[in-house]
Amino acid sequence: MLIVNQSELPGSQFTGKDHGGVGFSFFLVTANPGDGPKLHQHEYEEVFVVQEGSVTVTIGGESAVAVAGDIAVVPPRTPHKFVNHTDGVAKLVNIHASSEIVTEWLE
Known part of the structure; x- marks a missing residue:
């Protein structure tokens, strides 16, 4: 069994390879107005x-x-x-179907 408290994560990122080789990774995102990543892609699925x-x-x-x-x-x-x-905060969980987050930035 694996239980990880959010306060133990580096920033807001859970990387599967750092937690026993779990087959997924994720970001806990708090996006202020105007925030968000630039155009990018991955070799695997991502879910927002x-x-x-x-x-x-x-x-x-x-x-x-x-x-x-x-x-x-x-x-x-x-x-x-x-x-x-928007003018308010948005919160998302961005799930990566990989034990390691690998990003190709396009802009």
């Missing part, structure tokens, strides 16, 4: 779980608004990004 607020998600050139309770699935090797387009 919006827990609070709202973000504009761009996946493969298509953009949509995702609100609390929404889940956005990004296929492998698909350019994607998100931005908090």
Whole structure:
């Protein structure tokens, strides 16, 4: 059994390879207004779980608004990004289908 307290994570990142070789990794994201990663892609799937607020998600050139309770699935090797387009805070869990987070930045 593995239980990790968030306070033990470096920043907000859980990397599977650092926790017994678990087959996934994730970020606990708090995005202030205007925050979000630039366009990038991975060799594996990524899932955005919006827990609070709202973000504009761009996946493969298509953009949509995702609100609390929404889940956005990004296929492998698909350019994607998100931005908090609101005046409030957005909270997400970004799950990577890999024990190591490997990112190719496109902008």
